[in-house]
Amino acid sequence: MNSKQVVLITGSSTGFGRLFTETLARKGHTVFATMRDPGGRNAKNASEIRALAEKDSLPIHILELDVTNDASVERAVDAAVAKAGRIDVAINNAGYYLSGLEEAVTTEQAQRLMDTNFLGPVRVDRAVLPHMRRQRSGMLMHVSSGAGRLVLPSAGFYCASKFALEALAEAYSYELAAQGIESVILQPGQYETSVFGNTVTAADQGRTDTYGPAREFPAKINGALSSTAGNAQEVADAVLRIIETPAGERQLRYFVSPQNFGVDEINAVAKQVQANVLEGFGLAADTKFLKGKAAGAV
Ligand SMILES: NC(=O)c1ccc[n+]([C@@H]2O[C@H](COP(=O)([O-])OP(=O)(O)OC[C@H]3O[C@@H](n4cnc5c(N)ncnc54)[C@H](OP(=O)(O)O)[C@@H]3O)[C@@H](O)[C@H]2O)c1
Secondary structure, rough: OOOOOEEEEOOOOHEEEHHHHHHHHOOOOEEEEEEEOOOOOOOHHHHHHHHHHHHOOOOOEEEEEOOOOOHHHHHHHHHHHHHOOOOOOOEEEOOOEEEEHHHHHHHHHHHHHHHOOOOHHHHHHHHHHHHHHHOOOOEEEEEEOOHHOOOOOOHHHHHHHHHHHHHHHHHHHHHHHHHHHEEEEEEOOOOOOOOOOEEEEEEOHHHHHHOHHHHHHHHHHHHHHHHHOOHHHHHHHHHHHHOOOOOOOOOEEEEOOOOOHHHHHHHHHHHHHHHHHHHHHOOOOOOOOOHHOOOOOO
């Protein structure tokens, strides 16, 4: 793989996605910064990114990509491959937070969340994999969360979407290893982005009347998350380090957080248990499962 890579990022209009775009492009990596509706709702964000790319001669290309729409995902991936000839890294970053007691979350809200946070990466991975297979190299990166390992009350659906993403990404890591394609999971803790402003609130508040003090969970959790949020550039720097780590030497999981709740310990125990499971099912050799590789810090 060339040391300068071709990277497609979802959800690049704001927050992590936008920082990843600039951080990677400044190091010479070609970035397809994708977003919903760059000519409409994200016109201002898109034109700021274009202006930055022009001013500093950065290799950034903006493409439209809505992760909830199969055709939109395929169009963007095809356009990136047509322009750059390859995709080395796909960063599944688009996502949002849904806050509220679980009973107050409507089925439609739950479906919409899963459609973005889980099925979005399903679509992107399926669209890029044929190209990575042709290249016999590539990396699927999945932006999960500490909440992909921990459960916060009033964040159950968000946690479920990230737990689901972790399962998909980990299964891919075993299945794809022999083809030279890696699947990695990034688990950020709480960081300052637009995530708090973009949070969706559970709609059926009438269901919470009997919950007593538990009704305060969403406000308490949201207040604690936003007041302890770190500088998001830390996460972008971690992504750069992961991308610049030689293929074959990357870990499955990377936890990056301003607070350590013990997620690294969960990852370490899970790594050991997974090793036992794969060995127990006679799959250790076929999955190229190497004990040192499944978890760790950047
Ligand atoms: N910030 C944190 O503390 C934190 C911690 C752990 C994990 N994360 C995860 O990090 C990722 C990025 O979040 P962020 O913190 O950077 O928040 P953010 O600033 O709100 O960014 C979220 C991005 O996702 C995009 N998006 C939402 N739905 C989309 C769709 N259907 N198609 C394409 N793009 C879509 C948004 O685009 P629009 O502008 O079009 O809405 C936006 O660009 C998310 O997966 C989030 O769960 C964040």
